[in-house]
Amino acid sequence: MLELSNVDGFYGRSRALQSVSLSVGKGEFVSVLGRNGVGKTTLLRTILGLMSKTSGSIRLDGSEIGELPTHRRAKAGLGYVPQGRGILPDFTVRENLLLGTYAAETSERRIQDYVFELFPILREFLGRRGGNLSGGQQQQLAIARALLSQPKILLLDEPTEGIQPNIVEQIEDILIDLNRKRGLSIILVEQNITFARRASHRFAMLNRGSVAVSDRIEALSDDLIHRYLVV
Numbered sequence: 001m002l003e004l005s006n007v008d009g010f011y012g013r014s015r016a017l018q019s020v021s022l023s024v025g026k027g028e029f030v031s032v033l034g035r036n037g038v039g040k041t042t043l044l045r046t047i048l049g050l051m052s053k054t055s056g057s058i059r060l061d062g063s064e065i066g067e068l069p070t071h072r073r074a075k076a077g078l079g080y081v082p083q084g085r086g087i088l089p090d091f092t093v094r095e096n097l098l099l100g101t102y103a104a105e106t107s108e109r110r111i112q113d114y115v116f117e118l119f120p121i122l123r124e125f126l127g128r129r130g131g132n133l134s135g136g137q138q139q140q141l142a143i144a145r146a147l148l149s150q151p152k153i154l155l156l157d158e159p160t161e162g163i164q165p166n167i168v169e170q171i172e173d174i175l176i177d178l179n180r181k182r183g184l185s186i187i188l189v190e191q192n193i194t195f196a197r198r199a200s201h202r203f204a205m206l207n208r209g210s211v212a213v214s215d216r217i218e219a220l221s222d223d224l225i226h227r228y229l230v231v
């Protein structure tokens, strides 16, 4: 479904991603792991076309998307939940949700009911300003907004970061359900290893901008965690 080969990403002249190859199959859940600053966010931004300079090949369902602008990649099927959620604080929940529909391939601007079935609180708060929601509610809004772009693959950057534990569990369960029951492919950037282990089929461990190890999640040993994650 999504195939990266020999992808580089640059900030100015500094190469933050080095020759990254990664593939995510249809219905697969892949976690991208690694210490702070190894390039996890940069990898997602590169896939989405948000970096000013990149090279290498990014294919979605066999078509090269690495040269397309971000909005075309979104319409091709990439959904994004950014680090920090990216909610527009002065827009209402309804307006934030509608933004997601603009990234969908269809021209229909409708908030489909299933996002309210996943996140009932959003229906209740439709008229509230996004900035007045709690962190956990904003994260639910960010996921719902991304789903309204009708993605084939969802890219999430640390969705459980800074969120209260009971909501974390709810968000984890919903992401696992979206993958297992609806077959949505997922790339998850996570520091929360317990969640990554529970949710993922495979993992890619980044180190200094490169993929150090890529394997089935069962192969994520304590030794690997010690070598690449423990500070």
Ligand SMILES: Nc1ncnc2c1ncn2[C@@H]1O[C@H](COP(=O)(O)OP(=O)(O)OP(=O)(O)O)[C@@H](O)[C@H]1O
Pocket (backbone or CB within 6 Å): 011, 016, 034, 035, 036, 037, 038, 039, 040, 041, 042, 043
């Ligand atoms: N806007 C930027 N300009 C220049 N360098 C940057 C920029 N953003 C990130 N970097 C550098 O690129 C490297 C990778 O950063 P990135 O944010 O992708 O790491 P990360 O693994 O997502 O870290 P974290 O877990 O802290 O979010 C780091 O060395 C960082 O300092």
